[in-house]
């Protein structure tokens with residue numbers, strides 16, 4: 464498993480990012496169709512949490528097979544891994560957070576998902592003509608991106624991974640400290656009414672999986688390519 468992955472610039476089409484999906488792949492597809500997403504040249508980058516809560520969690524495997532789809536691990540992928548591999552897990556919390564479909568799946572099916580989830584990086588760096596853009600599920604534990612990259616290659620402090628996957632601190636504190644070494648860091652995990660920028664950290668989860676909408680951000684221009692529905 465490569466926990467830190469660098470992806471080269473897209474010279475053919477657009478690179479778009481999206482917040483948490485949580486099993487709502489039909490809604491996501493509608494959002495992509497609405498902006499003319501072209502799987503032949505465009506790419507989609509997900510900040511993780513592909514599964515749980517929504518009706519189509521099992522479609523995550525199909526999406527992860529697509530060459531134009533990239534995703535970092537979210538805490539919900541981590542929960543699935545912990546269930547199967549024996550990591551720390553509050554089973555009641557997991558079920559309440561939409562994990563019932565997975566908890567109740569056969570062991571062989573659980574393993575299919577987990578083996579794929581374990582291949583998802585914790586952090587992605589996408590090159591663009593305007594500079595590198597990072598993606599994490601929740602937040603960066605370091606103010607320097609290269610420190611995180613190095614840590615993900617060699618470190619084993621569970622608190623660092625915990626921050627990457629679970630932290631809501633930056634939003635709660637309104638912390639505008641930038642992440643050095645990146646043009647922008649794109650994260651999800653905490654739902655916001657509209658895309659929120661703190662320093663160079665952008666919170667993209669505008670609740671497309673619940674009562675909000677999927678915001679699609681162009682990685683090169685850091686602008687939204689879809690209008691917020693009225």
Ligand SMILES: [Mn+2]
Pocket residue numbers: 483512537538539600628651652653
């Ligand atoms: Mn999450």
